[in-house]
Amino acid sequence: MPDPSAVAVFADLREEGRELDALVAELSPAGWAKPTPAPGWSIAHQIAHLHWTDRAALLSLTDAAAFAGMVEEALKAPDSFVDAGAEEGAALAPAELLARWRASRAALDEALAAASAEAKFPWYGPPMKAASMASARLMESWAHGQDVADALGVRRVPTDRLRHVARIGVRARDYAYAVRGLPAPVGEFRVELTPPEQSSDPEAWTYGPADAPQRITGPALDFCLLVTQRAHRADLALTATGPDADRWLDIAQAFAGPAGPGREPESAR
Structure with missing residues (x-):
């Protein structure tokens, strides 16, 4: 089966x-x-x-x-x-x-x-x-x-399918460092994401130990836009707690291949 x-x-x-x-x-x-x-x-x-x-x-x-x-x-x-x-x-x-x-x-x-x-x-x-x-x-x-x-100029309605994107983004954390020739942080981060409004499950999408000192919180859509480098972190409602988590938001990528340049903030366009 x-x-x-x-x-x-x-x-x-x-x-x-x-x-x-x-x-x-x-x-x-x-x-x-x-x-x-x-x-x-x-x-x-x-x-x-x-x-x-x-x-x-x-x-x-x-x-x-x-x-x-x-x-x-x-x-x-x-x-x-x-x-x-x-x-x-x-x-x-x-x-x-x-x-x-x-x-x-x-x-x-x-x-x-x-x-x-x-x-x-x-x-x-x-x-x-x-x-x-x-x-x-x-x-x-x-x-x-x-x-x-x-x-x-179309706004797509985010769905629970973003779970796949978010999960890959979390799992690819160390790759984002490796592809830039940087050492990965020791220990897992805690990632807590607010599901889309249309989600069938209102509970937060969580990854990593609940007591991890390095944390990322915010909307699931914003996290997915960040890790696919479709938006700059300055334009997203993501919060980092701890210096390692903060650094990750600058370099995160869910996709394989070379480090991408990412998007410029809206203020610079």
Whole structure:
């Protein structure tokens, strides 16, 4: 019998994709060309990137040798392969790009459901189980969806699916230090997040020991925007207690890869 928790993650990933699909499905060609907050990336680039990474995840699950080939190609151009993949997809006609993205989402959904619950699959970072891969895909879909929403001037309603993003952000704490060549703090932090208003569970989302001296508190949405580097901490209602926690809010990132520059505060735009 499939793991119920994994099935729930897969369902959340499908819903995240459908929500973003609804934002772009009726866009005109000019709409697809709208610039997003990511420098040089239009809405088409954002969707093309998600399509590219969905295909990579699909190969990881179904064809390890082919995925290894993708990794080898990435290693040849570590500073440009992400932009190159997005550029290639963005050059397609919008209808073709949308169709390909939908097809890759559907294929990935099937592969995740068919994957062994305990098997670990290769990725650009550490190998992951299927449920973890689905969580990571949801995090990235949500983050790039935020770029699309910002470009369109749309306010998305935060949902309980943000739990996946928040959890990855907490677990990636030490990675944020490592990718910057910094030593990670000793001991866990306490993170207490207020759920979205639409949440089915009003209790705070908590991570780490209750008595940890280093603490982060604030809205779950703000924390997710911070760890995906979609907003500057100056524009978010997050509170840090302790110098290590305060430093973390400056460098936190939930995504793999080089340290991102983050967003400028609204006052500087």
